[in-house]
Amino acid sequence: MFSVIADETTDKGIREQLAIVLRYVDPKGDVREDLISLLNPTETTGSALADAIIDSIQGVGLSVEQLPRLHLLEGEVEATLPESRRKRMKALCRTRWVEQHDSILTFDQLLPALVSALEKLQVGGSSEASTKATMLLGAICRFEFLIALQMAVLIFGITLKLSVALQSPSRTLADCMQLVEVTASTVSQSRTEFHSVFQKANTLASSLNVPITAPRKTGRQMHRANCGSSDNVEDHYRINGWNVVVDETVAELRRRFPRDHPALKLEGILPRNIAMADMEGIEASAAFYDADLPQPSGLRSELLLWKQMCTELSDKGQSRTLPEMYRMATTLPNVQAMLRILLTVPATSCSAERTFSAH
Known part of the structure; x- marks a missing residue:
């Protein structure tokens, strides 16, 4: 087990210095703090300093896998999204819809930094970490995933007010039903918002070098409604994705909150x-x-x-x-x-x- 202590300052020659120290317990049980690197970094961005620290650790034969990966992500957030108030991912709580919405917004906002962190793990991590990073990158760096993410961001944004209201014990069934009707109507009307959703996914895909393509076509769909196909990528996701999401969301709201109670x-x-x-x-x-x-x-x-x-x-x-x-x-x-x-x-x-x- 080991910890990394790093500090950056300027010496008398007005040169940047980065000291990297390892803290660990030796075989006799004594705590040690050993300097392993004293560097003069040419850049002091979060990304450059993170790379220098990782290189130093690997230079003495230690695995980056043994560090907390959270710090790697935080470094990438600082480097790629310096103005972001969110610095780390938020767990997706299965029982709290309000927190699910916040988790999805955080994931969407930090996705570029997450991809960058996974790419570093893919190259510089242990074999296990590299394999997992490769699998995750393969899953999220697809246009089909990115468009689904943007759909979720908009839909969850519409349902957020209802989700918050449902948390309060003081809300009566009648009060909530009014808000359900408003929410269902808004979701239904959002069908016209798909072009904006597609453009956001398009911009995100371009920044991540993800090809903007539709999934492979099939003549017969076995596991969901076959809503037709189109040679136009935007039309494909509108017909087979967005319209289905809107209809299913409205249907689930009606099913969960029936008017015949x-x-x-x-x-x-x-x-x-x-x-x-x-x-x-x-x-x-x-x-x-x-x-x-x-x-x-x-x-x-x-x-x-x-x-x-x-x-x-x-x-x-x-x-x-x-x-x-x-x-x-x-x-x-x-x-x-x-x-x-x-x-x-x-x-x-x-x-x-x-x-x-x-x-």
Whole structure:
């Protein structure tokens, strides 16, 4: 085991000096710190200093594989993306969509530095590290991967607000459904944004010397919808990639948040809906929760009183949160029970999922 200690300064002759020291424990158990190089680097960029350190370590017969690779990436970030506030990759958390979005944005931003770091490992790392670096470079330095990454960046950007909202226990199912509708509509309308997505992938591919090509065509597709083919690369990814991603995302939002949930049928009693609500429709919806209503026979009378209370608040320009409206309905037991149902039904399982990532 060893650590690397490096420092750079200017000597009396105004020449740059780089001292590289190895810290390790010798066979007797004593801690040693030995100077292995005293260099006069011609460049002091993060990339040049990182190369000098690696060369010195390899010059004394040690493997770069034994260093933390994180420092190599940080050096490449400093050299290739000096203005980036993000310096390292972020793990992709399987149970937190908000963090997944942040992980993808970080990966997209640091991709040039990551490719540069992998190329260095490919040449200067151990055989195992070199093999892994080669495999990773082969996976990410493909236009098919780069275009998929840019698709994910845009889609996750649209769904971010919804993901954040779903983390809050104070959000009711009805509130979240409104945001789901907005999100699904925005995703659907983003179909026209593909040219911008393609241009970003195109620019990234050019900077990484990745050929801008479409995957091999096949006459019959066995594992996904065969959406046709085109000789134009942009048209190919629009038809077979982007349109499919948009449609599947909207479909998954509709599947995950179905509008036919029984509790959603009680939305008519919400202050924003009660003025235009159909009383017979609310009574029919409440029938599903008849056992939970303290006095079902008095529901119609309470709804009329509740509508008047909400109208007076609206006329005064006042608004209330759902918990505040629940407390305001203490004299209307059936309405309060219906509001309690709306407050009680969870929008997501985020609270349970957080326990997995926390432990």
